[in-house]
Structure formats: structure tokens, C-alpha cells
Amino acid sequence: MLPRSIAARSTRFSSAPQLQRLSTRCPRTHSLLLPSRIYHSRSSFIAGAKTHKAARWRLPQPATKRSLTTKPLPSTQSRFVRFCYRSAAYCGSVVLITGAVITAFFIYDATTYKNDPSNEEITVSELALHPRRGGPKNLPIASVLVDDDDQEGREMQTQKYKPKLVILGTGWGSVALLKGLNPDDYHITVVSPSNYFLFTPMLPSATVGTLELRSLVEPVRRIITRVKGHFLKAQAEDVDFSEKLVEVSALGPNGEKQHFYLPYDKLVIGVGSITNPHGVQGLENCHFLKDVSDARKIRNTVIRNLEAACLPTTSDEERKRLLSFVISGGGPTGVEFAAELFDMLNEDLCNYFPKILRSEISVHVIQSRGHILNTYDEALSRYAEARFAHDHVDVLTNSRVKEVQPDKILFTQKDEETGKIVTKELPMGFCLWSTGVSQTEFCQKLAKKLDGQNNKHALETDSHLRLIGAPLGDVYAIGDCSTVQNNVSDHILTFLRTLAWEKGKDPQQMEISYKDWRSVAKRVKQRFPQASDHLRRLDRLFEQYDKDKSGKLDFGELHELLHQIDSKLTSLPATAQRAHQQGQYLARKLNKIAHAAPGMRLNEMDYGDLDEAVYKAFEYKHLGSLAYIGNAAVFDINGLNFSGGLLAVYLWRSVYFAQSVSFRTRVLMAMDWTKRALFGRGEYTTCVYRSNILTAPHRHDELLDKTQQP
Amino acid sequence: MLPRSIAARSTRFSSAPQLQRLSTRCPRTHSLLLPSRIYHSRSSFIAGAKTHKAARWRLPQPATKRSLTTKPLPSTQSRFVRFCYRSAAYCGSVVLITGAVITAFFIYDATTYKNDPSNEEITVSELALHPRRGGPKNLPIASVLVDDDDQEGREMQTQKYKPKLVILGTGWGSVALLKGLNPDDYHITVVSPSNYFLFTPMLPSATVGTLELRSLVEPVRRIITRVKGHFLKAQAEDVDFSEKLVEVSALGPNGEKQHFYLPYDKLVIGVGSITNPHGVQGLENCHFLKDVSDARKIRNTVIRNLEAACLPTTSDEERKRLLSFVISGGGPTGVEFAAELFDMLNEDLCNYFPKILRSEISVHVIQSRGHILNTYDEALSRYAEARFAHDHVDVLTNSRVKEVQPDKILFTQKDEETGKIVTKELPMGFCLWSTGVSQTEFCQKLAKKLDGQNNKHALETDSHLRLIGAPLGDVYAIGDCSTVQNNVSDHILTFLRTLAWEKGKDPQQMEISYKDWRSVAKRVKQRFPQASDHLRRLDRLFEQYDKDKSGKLDFGELHELLHQIDSKLTSLPATAQRAHQQGQYLARKLNKIAHAAPGMRLNEMDYGDLDEAVYKAFEYKHLGSLAYIGNAAVFDINGLNFSGGLLAVYLWRSVYFAQSVSFRTRVLMAMDWTKRALFGRGEYTTCVYRSNILTAPHRHDELLDKTQQP
Numbered sequence A, B: 001m002l003p004r005s006i007a008a009r010s011t012r013f014s015s016a017p018q019l020q021r022l023s024t025r026c027p028r029t030h031s032l033l034l035p036s037r038i039y040h041s042r043s044s045f046i047a048g049a050k051t052h053k054a055a056r057w058r059l060p061q062p063a064t065k066r067s068l069t070t071k072p073l074p075s076t077q078s079r080f081v082r083f084c085y086r087s088a089a090y091c092g093s094v095v096l097i098t099g100a101v102i103t104a105f106f107i108y109d110a111t112t113y114k115n116d117p118s119n120e121e122i123t124v125s126e127l128a129l130h131p132r133r134g135g136p137k138n139l140p141i142a143s144v145l146v147d148d149d150d151q152e153g154r155e156m157q158t159q160k161y162k163p164k165l166v167i168l169g170t171g172w173g174s175v176a177l178l179k180g181l182n183p184d185d186y187h188i189t190v191v192s193p194s195n196y197f198l199f200t201p202m203l204p205s206a207t208v209g210t211l212e213l214r215s216l217v218e219p220v221r222r223i224i225t226r227v228k229g230h231f232l233k234a235q236a237e238d239v240d241f242s243e244k245l246v247e248v249s250a251l252g253p254n255g256e257k258q259h260f261y262l263p264y265d266k267l268v269i270g271v272g273s274i275t276n277p278h279g280v281q282g283l284e285n286c287h288f289l290k291d292v293s294d295a296r297k298i299r300n301t302v303i304r305n306l307e308a309a310c311l312p313t314t315s316d317e318e319r320k321r322l323l324s325f326v327i328s329g330g331g332p333t334g335v336e337f338a339a340e341l342f343d344m345l346n347e348d349l350c351n352y353f354p355k356i357l358r359s360e361i362s363v364h365v366i367q368s369r370g371h372i373l374n375t376y377d378e379a380l381s382r383y384a385e386a387r388f389a390h391d392h393v394d395v396l397t398n399s400r401v402k403e404v405q406p407d408k409i410l411f412t413q414k415d416e417e418t419g420k421i422v423t424k425e426l427p428m429g430f431c432l433w434s435t436g437v438s439q440t441e442f443c444q445k446l447a448k449k450l451d452g453q454n455n456k457h458a459l460e461t462d463s464h465l466r467l468i469g470a471p472l473g474d475v476y477a478i479g480d481c482s483t484v485q486n487n488v489s490d491h492i493l494t495f496l497r498t499l500a501w502e503k504g505k506d507p508q509q510m511e512i513s514y515k516d517w518r519s520v521a522k523r524v525k526q527r528f529p530q531a532s533d534h535l536r537r538l539d540r541l542f543e544q545y546d547k548d549k550s551g552k553l554d555f556g557e558l559h560e561l562l563h564q565i566d567s568k569l570t571s572l573p574a575t576a577q578r579a580h581q582q583g584q585y586l587a588r589k590l591n592k593i594a595h596a597a598p599g600m601r602l603n604e605m606d607y608g609d610l611d612e613a614v615y616k617a618f619e620y621k622h623l624g625s626l627a628y629i630g631n632a633a634v635f636d637i638n639g640l641n642f643s644g645g646l647l648a649v650y651l652w653r654s655v656y657f658a659q660s661v662s663f664r665t666r667v668l669m670a671m672d673w674t675k676r677a678l679f680g681r682g683e684y685t686t687c688v689y690r691s692n693i694l695t696a697p698h699r700h701d702e703l704l705d706k707t708q709q710p
Ligand SMILES: Cc1cc2nc3c(=O)[nH]c(=O)nc-3n(C[C@H](O)[C@H](O)[C@H](O)COP(=O)(O)OP(=O)(O)OC[C@H]3O[C@@H](n4cnc5c(N)ncnc54)[C@H](O)[C@@H]3O)c2cc1C
Pocket: A168, A169, A170, A171, A172, A173, A174, A191, A192, A193, A194, A200, A201, A202, A203, A204, A234, A235, A236, A237, A270, A271, A272, A273, A289, A290, A291, A332, A333, A440, A442, A478, A479, A480, A481, A574, A575, A576, A577, A578, A579, B694
């Protein structure tokens, strides 16, 4: 609708006799596109305004009506009035559109409420309700699950007779695998003690309340619906490779552990890692940061310390100790946590807590190497150190923690100049232990059982990710719990030896021409894609190792060449990136195998080499590293370094935003960042340490919280 | 910007010689408000289009420039084109505005990051760091706090010498008080074991994940900044009324309890209540719902049961038991929780869990009265019951819980027809105990110490909310922990007796005329506003109780009359509404007292009656009750009943939305509801029961969660 005064003024002309005169005298003026500069003058506007009132009285009705039609856009002489008209129209339309969106939302929202409880017929196989017993320990064998017969277009039933794929763990590796699998190829069962996937890179942010913990998790049951999988909240205890059974334990209905077997045709191990204790004593006085519950505990301890520091009974010395936050480990996790903690203390805290706290807070990072973020480019770790220095975050390099006591931490520090090692102590109220990873008990158990497992830190796989020592093609391992063997020389030499024996030759006498060397190199590249980088100039390598310049490599020379390559290959990093790539790779391969398998079986081909037959070996592609360091961020992407302030932070956020696991978590993250901007972190609001005595009437004196140890 | 074709067409006129002619021949056409209907014709538009191209070649530059000016709005003859133009303009502006809003947000967001740690000088009084000891138990006395001297315009310092107001608790009552107090009248210290205010009415929703727990809490430190108050996370243990000291205990730096005194000039007790055990055994097997941590525990237990029900080792019988959810108590909290639980199980669950779970789930409400929601209008409780019947929520009325065992609940049920009482048992996997409130230990201690405290369930106050038995005007009690004495007859008779004695008369002989009666009634109304309703028709009452029709009431008759009024007065409900009103009332009174006090002291008036002198007695105004019952809601607002489906739910939400404590919580709630609509409740994602063994390397076998008892 037009603003009233404009509508009224237009009346003046429609009723004035001049108007008719004008229309006949200048027939072409009807085009209202006349350039305004020429036709406008301030006086005419005033004149219009003067006649305005009288006109309204004469003919008010038509004006009002006309303003609602799709008649030509109204025109006035005043730029201001036109501007107003436009603004009003835009404003109105924004309101209308917003209104429409809100209405649509409510209508949509209403459809999300279900009114009638569904009352379908449920069929459950007898075997699912009463599983038979068996296996080496005579435990129940879960060969059929309660949802194998779930209806909904009998979808589950078509899966029932497919090869059983069991996936252990719901971390980065397993979830990437789940997201890549075709829906109808396998009967998929996921086993994990955590029923959600956790977006670990954001965990340090969630710790201090920048993000909600719930925004970082995606329920596994939601992820598996696409592949019509099953989920058991349980923990793998052992694997019987010969009978193809995973021994699983779960909390039963009365809270006691119950063991049972889960049969598999293919097993994927993606159980991740645990924190490396490095043999340090007193880690029960530390916090860890691996899981949602850890983040919550850290939050609560930080708040408890701050609140305790405000009490009149707390001495000055104790206050300083309570507010001394120590982070052991200067890797990305430790650094990001230190940065987030500092932000929280610096941005949100000083507004609400007594000022004395702010001045007595200290944050320390203890790092065993010479620099923090030592896996990053040196320029970046320098930038991070400078940033921390500016923020008064205390970085202690070349320092190793010796012992953690409840109220202090003992560490040795090497003087960079003198090389002397001195033991120091640091009073602390909070310590985060974040110093690399080591193997879970389950993996240790498997490694002991299998031949060819020599790595203390992870399960070894070949470059097709098959677990070494297990029957070929039955068991795969991905992510933090695994490492890909880099035994180029062993593999090739065994291969050549076999070849030689077959030809009846003594392998030690074997001589390799440049042509042979090229085909060996091709085999290496295929089998160990990671080695390709070191096999670029085959001719140079050949020349270099052909020490006697005979034009041929003898066995010793070849051995040395391959050994050199081995030593250049580093083991894969324990990162989400690697786990994700391995999961994706395995999904692609398992999809191919599922389609190839029936044909293979018909041709009676050797099933064992199916992996190699259908798909290439796994190759890790490093995409870069990034870290958040206190209102700044550093990137190390394919050799391209970038570090900077807020802009980098936004970039850092958008990388994770894009990487985030689902549309749902993306929206939640955006909401959280908005909340942080609007209301601060709100960290100090949540305090689950209060015991429930207010509600449990019988234990009133526990109303105050007890210190909870990790 | 204008669409290109329109801009180009306008060129035609600016370059054509006609234009000059027109401008001189019709000097008044510059008013562009000419009614378009008259001047437009389809042919002229076509003509315009024809000359268009030529014009562009002749003078392209000015055209482009002109289209960016504020020249008259473009006009064409086609309604469709005009419509398109308008739409495009609106659409563009929406995009621009949205863009501007986002940009503005980012700019704002950037300002919320603080770059430089503040390095002000902090002065803290010596007495705050080393408090002197004293009081009956020779504990430290916190007469000065560490933030009393905080700078920021020396604001805190002006408070330092104001009367000390100590507020115990951070619930509905205390927060309403804090929000109503003037900033500069008192030195305010808030003491509570919880450092947040909890919006209890929404707690049942948060339990199942419809709302985030964080959206329901508001940090106390944020609330107290306005009044420049202090907060101590501690628990009141006792009060020494003669020395005006509160004994407080807090968790010290090493996690041990530390006691100290907090001196007050005025003390407000708002410590709430605890759940009423009703003497039932086995409540350790129940959950309660009073606090954030309770809600989290409930969430986890529900999920744990669902996950356990999916295990192959769980028998059919156990599965049914695990999925039997029992709610003891059919009041608003119990009913709302049952409804939310049912919603969650019905809406979100069946999509992700095996179907068999849905068909074996049962929800039971055990209610001791004949109806659920028995404090509401009967029509509403009927509606709620019908709704539950439709949803297959089992309502057991006239039933009393006898004992709760870990896996079942024993209760007695009275047959409504025969009146016989039979004992029944119900297997259950989860039990919520929500059956009314009783007194905290702290309040019991105070009640025992003071004269005139006869109520077993709450601290008694007079109608000015002053704690009975404590020195007049020193101590107030509000909210669930308190009740206002309705001793009209005692009060008036004592008053009359004193009057009689003063006049040397025997009170028993006293006779009261109608005029006297009116002044007595006036006194009653003033002192007991709650009784006003029962004192509407003074003449009728007088007639009724003047049994000997003497025209006068003798002492016995008056006593009976007042006693009757007493019996009609019910005690105030233990609701947020009441606590809120009492907090508001007390804030207003304390503000008045602060301003009156200096004058009073000058005139050496009796400080004791200041309350009555400055402000009226407290009167509770019931605004209504509402409850959410499974995609429907019931309202009982000032006698007006309303019940209905989704529309009522939205209304229900908006009531709480409006009532919500701050803009922050309001935004968070809106976000949560949006999340629910978009992604479901996400309940089954959070599971903090996983122990931290993945992170704590030394206790691997605890990886599976242990049942945690409330
Ligand atoms: C705080 C933090 C920040 C990080 N930041 C980054 C980063 O920014 N970038 C990056 O690339 N990497 C980062 N990482 C590393 C990354 O999270 C890991 O490399 C990645 O999670 C490894 O994936 P995974 O699938 O091997 O194991 P995980 O993701 O650890 O998952 C292991 C899964 O196995 C389950 N499980 C454990 N034991 C058993 C059992 N016995 N049976 C069955 N299931 C079991 C667990 O419950 C879990 O679901 C970070 C890690 C942490 C802790």
C-alpha cells in the first residue's frame, strides 16, 4: 500500500481539470521515464503539498482504491519521498517474506509431531530372541539380530542373507567407511561403546563453551540408517580369527557385563587409540581430552577452580595455584586447548569474576621438543609462539613432565645453551595431559595373537589395509589403531626370491638389469603408493646404487636401494584426516568386492587376492594441517603456510564447517558461534558437579560437590 | 540498480530533441504523480522498444549513469513486467539486507574478541585476603570480599559501606529479588551452591532433549552485575541471629569443606525445597527432577535402557522391564515429564531403534489421588487423562507407592467401587520420583532454633515475609522454603487483648459493635491481604456470627468468626509463580526501606516496624497454571480453562518464552525449538556414561559404563 500522503496527493491531479488538458496537449508525456533531473524543482513539490489537503477532502475514495492496484509505480518529485516509498516497500516485503518463512516453519514444525503411536505388527526371529551358544567360550552367538526382520518394505530382510560386515568403533575411520558403503551389499553391524560420532577437531572449543558438545556429535544410529545397518552399544574384547567371531561385551539390563559372540565375514577394526602415558606417574591428577565426557569434566574443573578462588577462605597462594592451568603437550590439541582456555579466561571471565582472578591466572604449555606445533612448518610454530608470548601464555619448551602431583607438576628442563637438565616444579590447579597416542588393550591382545605384528604402537596392515597375520581378506584395520607396513625391501626381496626359486636359480646370484629394475619399481609403486615419491628418477637411482657400474644391480645393491626407500617412508600420522581417507578407501574397495565376489566365486578364482584384483593399494594424501591459537589461526596446507588473526579464525571455522559430518551439525555449529558472539561462552553457567542432594532427600550434606577424578 | 533495458530506454528521451520541446511546452508535467491509467497505452510501449536499440548506440554512457540516480521510478505498461520489476527489486533488497545483517554480525562478532589481556592495577583490601576470626565458632568472618575494591569507576567501592544484604539461594525467589533491587542501595552478596538460575518449568523438556540444558540456565554472575553484587558458590549451614552471621560452607581449593561466617544486616532465605520422600523405601532406585544434573542423569538412563534392550543377550522379559518407564506422582512435573518422554519415544525413537522396542515400551503414571493434575480444574485433568489414554500412557490413580526395588515398584491401589486396597507390583527399568516437596536440612535447623515456628514443611513468615521468631526486620524468607502464616484470629485477638489491657478492661468481657468490626476487618485485610476474599460482605458475616442478635459480637463470637476465616485460607502453593511474586515484593520493599531508613534513623523512630511503615503486606495473586501433555497443552488461567493440540502447545511455548528470564535464554530456546523441528531431539546422541578409559590409559576395562545411581 502507498503511504497515505502520497496516495492523497495523486488525487489532486486525477481530479484537477489541468490534467485533461495536459493529457491532450502533450500526448507523449505519459512515459514516466522522463529524466527526473530536468523536470524537478523544489518549488513544485511545495506547491503540491499546499493543495494536498483540499484535494483529499474532495475525492478521497478513488485514491485509496487506486493505491492497491497494479497500476504504474507512483512518482513524486522528491527524491526523499521516492526513497521513502522504496524503503517502505522493501521493508514491507522483508516483513512479508519473513512472516511467510515463519509460517512455513510452523507448518513444517507441526508436521514433525506424530500423533498416533504406530501399531504395526512386529516379527522377530526366534533365533534373535534366544541365540544359540557356541564358539571357544560357549557364549551366545548373535547370528540374527532383533531388527533383522524389521518391516518397512521388508528392507532389512533383504540384508539378512548378505555377507556379514562387522565394524568396530564409531570414530573418524568407521564413519567415513559407513558413509561410503553401498546400502545393499552387506549386512552391516557396528559395535562401539559410544553411540555417537565425535567431531574431535572441535573438541577443544567445546571444552570452554564456545561450542555446545551436542553440536559436535552425530548419533551413529542416524548414520547407519542409510546402509540399513545395525548398532550394538558394546565393546569388542577379542577376535577368534579361525571361527570368524568377535567376542563382545556389553552392559546388561542390570548393569553387569555380558559377553557374547558376533559372527563376521569381514571385520573392520577402527577402535582408535588411547592417550600415551609415557610412563609418567600421577596421571590420575590429570585431565584428558578425547571424549565428550572429558570435555565436560574439564569445564567443571575450570569453573570449580574459579569459584574456589573467590572464596574468602582461600589464601593468596592457594588462589594462584588454583588459577595455574598447565597443558602437557604442545601438539595441535594442547595448543588449541590452551588458546581456547586463554580466550575464555580473557574474554568472558573478567566481566563477571572479581578482577583479582584475572591478574592471578596463568596458563602454561609444557612441550618436550624445542617448539610447539613441531609437526607444522617452522614459520607457523614461530607465529604460534609469538602469539602466545603476546598473550602471556607461558610456553616451556625442551621440558619433560616427570610426575604429576595433586597440586603441582614436576618436570625437567634442558637448557638450550648449556645442555644441562634441571628439575623444576610448577604449582597447578588443573593439568591437561595431551601427549600423543598409544594402543588400546584390545589391539594389544590381537597383536600378541598374530604373526608378523611387530609394532608396539599400532596394528600393522599391508598397504591394502588388511590386518597382517589374519586370514587374507577377512580383517581390516583403519585409523589411529593401525599403521601401514612400509616393508618395501622385505616384500620385494621375498617376491624376487620366490621368482628365483621357481626358475631354479640362487637368488643371491641374481642380477637385475635396468629393464628388470623398472618392472620391480612398478610393482613397488603399485604395492606401496606411499613410496612413489621416492621412485621418481629410476635411472638416477639405478646409477647411484650400481656401484660397480656393471649396468646391473646385484642382490646386495638392490637390497640397499630398497632399504633406503624403506627408511625414507614415515608412518602415517594419527589424524582424523588419515582415518577418514582410510575409511573412504575401504568403503570403495568393499563396494567393489561385493560386486566382484559372486562372479569370482563362479570362476573359482582364489578369493584371497580379491583385494588386489579389484582395487589399488591405499595411498595417503596429506591435505594440510591447521590450528587455532587464540583469536588467530595457522594453516599449513600442501606446503602453503598461512597465519593470521580473526580472518584466519573465520577461515579456520569455515574449513571445519565444510568438513563437518552432516547438515545437522553444521547448522548447530553456526548457531553456537552466533550464541558465542551474542552472549559469550556461557561457560560458567554449567556446573554438573553439584550433587543431587537437593533432590535426593536422604543425603543432604553432600549438597556441595565432590572433586571428581578423571 | 535498474534492469538494463529500462535504463536504456530512458535514454531515448534524454537524447531526443522532443524532450526539450516537451519541457518547455508543458511546464507542469514535471509532477510525476500523473495517474498512469490515463497516460499509458500498449502501443507506446512497443514504439519505445523499437527506438530503443538505436538510442543505445547513440548515447550509451549517460544512460548507464542515470540508471543509478534516484530518478523517478520506471514505468512500463505491462503489469507483468512491473510485477517482475517489483519482485526483483524486493528480492534484491532482501538479499542486500541479509548480506548487510551477516556482515554486521561478523563485524560485531569480531569486536567481541578481546585482543589484549587487561593489565589494570588491582587493589584488594588486606582484610579480604586475611579475614579476622570470630563468632560463636571462631571461624573466619568474611566482612570484606576480594572484589569489594574492584575498580571500573570505583563502583564497587561505593557499595562497600552500604548495609549488607545477604541472599541465600539462586532460585526463582532470589532471582526475582535480584532483578527488582535498585543497584546502589545495598552491599549484596548471594550465596548458593549452584552458580546459575534454572528455569524449572522447562526442565522436563530438557530431559528428553527437546531443549538444551544450557538454554534453561542463566549464570548468576551475569544477573548480579546490574546490582554490583557478589557471589559465593557456597552453602548456608546455619544462622546466628544475635550476632547477625550466616555460617557458610564451601569446597576449598583441595576439595575439602571450609566453614566461614558472612555478616549481614538483612538476610533473605530462598533456599527452596527438597523432594518429599513420603517415607517410601528404596528411593535410591529412583530418579528425581530438580536440577540440571538430574535431567542429564535421566537422559542417560533412558538411553542406556534403550541400548541394553537392543542387545542379543537381553531376554524378552528383561527387555519389557527395561522399557517400562514409571513416573510416581501425577502433578504437573510428573505429567509433563511423562508427556515429553512419550513424545521422544514415539517421534524420534522408532526411526532409529529396532521396531521391537517401540512395541514393548510402556509409560506408567502412578497417582495417589483420583485424577492426575488434581490441582487443576477437573475438565483439564479429564482432558489430560483422555490424551494419555489415547497415547497408551498408563495412568494408575488412587495408587500409593509402597516400595521401590531396583527392578520393580510395589504399590497399593484402592478400588474406587469396592474401596478395597490391593498391593500390586510393576516391573520397571526407570522410575521418576516427583511427589511434592519438603524442607531442607538448613531450614529444619533454623525452625528448631526459633520460637513460633510450628510448620513441619516450611519456615513460617508473617505477611511481610519476615521470618517468625527472628529479630523483626532482619530476616526474610521467600519461595518454596517458606509459608506465610494465616493466623488471623491469633493476631487479631492478641491485638484486641492488648488494647483491652491498655484500657484496663477484661478482654473476655469485650463487646464489638459493627463499627468496631469494620475497623477490625480493615486491620485484617491490611495485615492478611489473602483473607480479603473472605471479608467481602462484612454485614452478612456480622449477622451470621452474632448469634444472640445483640447487635454486638462478644469475644467468643468474634473468635469463631476469625477462626472460620483462618480455616478457609489455604497455604501458598510451592510454585515458581509464588516465589517470583515474593521476590518482586521483597525487592520493592527493600528499595523503599533503603530510602526510608536514613530519615527514620534521624528521627529516631523504631526501626522494627519499618516494614509495615513503608510498604503493604504481601498478597499472592494466582495467575494460572499450565501444563504440556504430549503434543497438547492445558491452561487454567484465572478460572479460564483451555486445552488443545498443537496450537495450545505453541501457546504454551510462547508463555514460557515470554516469561523466560533473559533475552539470552529466549534466543537459545527459539534455537532449540528450531533444532527439534529440523533434526529431532537428538536425545540418543548424548551418552556421558562412557567412562574415560579411552583417555585414561591405565583403566581400560572400565571402558564400558557403570550404572550410576542417583
Ligand atoms: C581433542 C582432539 C583434537 C583433534 N584434532 C584433530 C584435528 O584437528 N585434525 C585431525 O586430523 N585430527 C585431530 N585429532 C585426531 C583424530 O581425532 C583422530 O586421529 C581420529 O579420531 C582417529 O579416528 P579413528 O577412527 O581411528 O578413531 P577414533 O575417532 O578415536 O574412534 C575410535 C572409536 O572406537 C571405539 N572403540 C574403542 N574401543 C573399542 C572397542 N574395544 N570395541 C569397539 N569400539 C571401540 C570408540 O568408542 C570410538 O568410537 C584430534 C583428536 C583429539 C582427541
